[in-house]
Amino acid sequence: MSMFGMLDTAASGMRTHRVWLNAVSDNIANISTYRPMDEAAYQPRYVDAQSLPGANGQYNGANGGVGVRQILFGDPEGRVIYSPDHPLADENGLVRAPDTDLGEQMTQLMMAQRSYQSNSTVILRAKDMYQQAMQIGRG
Amino acid sequence: MVIPPIGAIGGIGSVGSLGPTAGATQAAPGGDFASKISDAIDQLDELNKASDTAAQQAATGDLTDIHDYMIAATEASTATELAVSVRNRALEAFQEIMRMQV
Amino acid sequence: MSDFTIDSLHAALRGLSTRQRVIANNLANSETPGYLAGTVSFEDSLRTAMRRGEPKTAAVSQGTSANPAFVNGNNVELDEETVALLETGMRYQLLTQAVSSKYSIIRTAIGRGA
Numbered sequence: 574m575s576m577f578g579m580l581d582t583a584a585s586g587m588r589t590h591r592v593w594l595n596a597v598s599d600n601i602a603n604i605s606t607y608r609p610m611d612e613a614a615y616q617p618r619y620v621d622a623q624s625l626p627g628a629n630g631q632y633n634g635a636n637g638g639v640g641v642r643q644i645l646f647g648d649p650e651g652r653v654i655y656s657p658d659h660p661l662a663d664e665n666g667l668v669r670a671p672d673t674d675l676g677e678q679m680t681q682l683m684m685a686q687r688s689y690q691s692n693s694t695v696i697l698r699a700k701d702m703y704q705q706a707m708q709i710g711r712g
Numbered sequence: 713m714v715i716p717p718i719g720a721i722g723g724i725g726s727v728g729s730l731g732p733t734a735g736a737t738q739a740a741p742g743g744d745f746a747s748k749i750s751d752a753i754d755q756l757d758e759l760n761k762a763s764d765t766a767a768q769q770a771a772t773g774d775l776t777d778i779h780d781y782m783i784a785a786t787e788a789s790t791a792t793e794l795a796v797s798v799r800n801r802a803l804e805a806f807q808e809i810m811r812m813q814v
Numbered sequence: 815m816s817d818f819t820i821d822s823l824h825a826a827l828r829g830l831s832t833r834q835r836v837i838a839n840n841l842a843n844s845e846t847p848g849y850l851a852g853t854v855s856f857e858d859s860l861r862t863a864m865r866r867g868e869p870k871t872a873a874v875s876q877g878t879s880a881n882p883a884f885v886n887g888n889n890v891e892l893d894e895e896t897v898a899l900l901e902t903g904m905r906y907q908l909l910t911q912a913v914s915s916k917y918s919i920i921r922t923a924i925g926r927g928a
Contacts, residue, residue: 576770576773576775576776576777576778576905576908577901577904577905578776580897580900580901581897581901583897584893584894584897584898587893587897588891588893588894591893696897696900700900700904703778703904704904706777706778706779706782707778707782707904707907707908707911709779709782709783709786710782710783710785710786710789710790711911760919763915764818764819767819767822767823767909767912767916768818768819768822768823768864770823770826770905770908770909770912771822771823771825771826771860771864771869771909771912772822772826772857772860772861772864773826773857773905774861778908781908781912785912785915788919789915789918789919789922792919792922792923793922796922796923796925800925
């Protein structure tokens with residue numbers, strides 16, 4: 574762990590949560606993206622995060638922070654809805670809508686934003702601590 | 713009311729030992745004092761080496777905690793000031809002695 | 815006057831100031847299409863040079879970040895760069911303090927005080 578390990582950890586947190594925010598905003602933007610029945614629906618993105626091991630390869634609480642292991646995609650079947658006037662509807666009037674729950678996405682949005690903010694606060698506090706340490710013995 | 717008479721003031725008791733320096737001033741000059749000085753210089757050398765090691769680790773980014781370097785550096789610099797101060801006092805004392813009319 | 819520790823610190827300061835410049839450039843170009851973030855590395859070279867006893871020969875090398883690019887071809891990660899800027903600044907402060915403190919010890923020994 575480097576001298577300023579706390580900053581690296583918090584930065585990894587901010588990066589991961591920003592990826593989460595991006596994914597959620599993607600999902601929300603595509604909430605009305607319909608696809609014809611013969612194609613896969615828009616698949617909502619889910620971020621799979623994992624804790625990263627520390628510098629010596631072991632997780633001992635003294636951190637490598639968090640990272641994105643992979644992006645998972647939701648159900649390609651989607652929700653089949655009846656919308657006969659839609660240009661992409663098939664002969665039965667069905668289209669594929671994404672299997673996204675707007676309420677759940679909004680909750681995730683709030684959680685991601687809060688976590689992003691908390692990590693940013695960690696950086697500020699860590700910076701204060703480091704600067705305090707650098708005052709030892711002066712003056 | 714009766715005012716009791718002021719008792720005699722007792723003699724000043726001997727000052728307790730002040731630690732190693734007391735022994736040093738009573739020993740022959742150049743004996744214990746010299747070894748004390750060389751011990752202090754060795755210790756100062758150790759502190760400086762520790763501070764240097766921490767500074768080198770800070771340079772390559774291998775230092776784990778900032779306070780390790782800061783404390784080592786403060787110890788080294790304070791010990792240096794102390795050693796210089798002792799040297800100066802010893803020098804003054806020596807010059808004082810040399811100036812005494814025999 | 816050459817001293818192993820002061821030479822090591824000096825080499826590290828050179829690396830850090832280069833890194834600071836590159837980070838500032840990355841931040842300025844955080845929206846530029848096709849811009850790839852620059853990186854600076856000197857720690858490994860310095861470590862090897864110090865083990866050989868010649869910290870002055872440490873090399874500062876620049877490269878580009880391997881981070882994946884966004885839609886516009888830019889791959890600057892704003893959080894990473896901001897934290898790196900902060901970290902580099904504080905390391906620079908710590909090392910300049912270390913150099914000053916070494917010289918002040920020498921001055922104290924000479925008798926001129928800090």
